[in-house]
Amino acid sequence: MNAISCRSVNKVFGTGRRSVTALQNICLDIPEGEFVTMVGASGCGKSTLLRTVAGLEVHSSGDVCAYGTAIRGPSAERAMVFQNYSLYPWLTVMENIKFPRQLSVHTRNRTTSDVEVASGRADALLQLMGLEQVADAYPSQLSGGMQQRVAIARALMARPRILLMDEPFGALDAQTREVMHDLILHVCALEGCTVLFVTHDVDEAIYLGQRVVLMAPRPGRIDSTYDVPLPGNRAVEMKHSPEFLALKSRIVERIRETSGLRTDLELLQRLARRTK
């Protein structure tokens, strides 16, 4: 059974003449445990598709299923990591990570040993993310990279079967991002999570994904998918391998083609015309 299954999903914002087709005839199957990344020019609907799977947006037609059940709204089995501003500033780092434990979904039918396990999990996540030093700090005292680590730890605390990530490392510097890549690959493999990961960084998409889905804008649709020809256990050196670079240039080229502007030259010519 597929963890995520989209069958001719359409999503239209607004009605009448002003309506915008955000998603058109999306068909996508993601088997359990797969790490799928989505790239595409801005406005291609990749975030909308992710939010639809999360249950935060309602699609106009078609079927969106998680483990064979139609999605009718957000659920604890599909945790989402946002780009930013999703942490609770009034809670400390540790309290943020433990937040899911306050919710009835995660406390129902729990025994004392479950509580102990959960407590150990919070500590383990804290250490895994390198946050022991700042466990009692407030999010506003942390850097952007640290804040995202807290957000990921909090999402994992809920033991989701599916992890949805909306450009989670978009605001991080290159070094932090590389560390986060290895960390997220490791954790997701360990947890057996199915991951749908939206990014605008093609390097990131290839390095993390077993499959890269390329979306095109106006109307938002799936343009093509690429199986990543790299071994399961990724290592930084692979970013320089010929397979990696070949795939990267193919994807970058395709994004450029679908974004409406065919070449950089044309872009520059447009720019020159404007400034005259």
Place this chain on the structure above:
Amino acid sequence: MNPTALSSQPGRQPMTHPSLAAEHPGQPANDGTVSGAPGQQRSRSAPFWTIRGWLAQRTYWTLAAIGLAVPLACWALLTTFGSVNRVFLPSPTDVAHRLVTWFSDDDLLADFGISCFRVVAGWALSAVLALPLGLLIGTFRVVQALLEPLTDFVRYMPAVAFIPLVMLWVGIDEGAKVAIIFIGTFFQMVLMVAEDVRRVPMAQIEAAQTLGATRGEIIEKVIIPSSKPALLDTLRITMGWAWTYLVVAELVAANSGLGYAIIKAQRFLQTDKIFAGILLIGAIGLAIDQLFRLLHRFAFPYLHTRS
């Protein structure tokens, strides 16, 4: 020659000056040069007028004191040397003297007490009703559609104009005064609370949803704690408005209270008492405002910590 020329140049520091000004806020307070540094800054005009610039604590309070002292001095000079009639413009000492006799002979404390009671009662009644109502308006579109246009309409009606109605419906005792203050603050407060609640970032709410929070849990564990600091600010601001409605409220058949004392003083041409009453209400308002700010500091440490 050369070394002296070089060493004399940093003394003028025309080039390094902007970077010095930028570095200054980061300097530790225990540094010996700090007390001298603002002095240096004062001699140059640029850092003083930096957009959203930084100001030494001492400079700030000195300026604040000047801002308060200058009007007071003008007032004193005008009444001492100017040709204004003391009946219409009493001197600061007249006002101070009146305040003392009001306290000793005319039972200032009783006026103060009853006015405080009216203001706080009217404001608290507003808060008790406006907080849940505003929370519902800001959270559920259905409630917003149902109540916000109505509230928007009512809040533009002048509270003063309700006095005749209030007297007919509520009577002329304490309830009437509380009711006027309630009408003056409630409708604004509802809309402000609704706005505070609406400002809770959507990402905070959506994160809770994808972690499996129910509707009730989102309200209890995300929306309320997230909007609490803004709500306390709203309560502080509306408390200020409640005080401005006091005089209006005490137009209604009162025989005690600060507002009533001001109205009565007009009848006897006691402008010094009018001044005393107005200044007193201002001072009480300022004191309560500062208490709210202090409470804000204690209640929301996460907003007042710097890394």
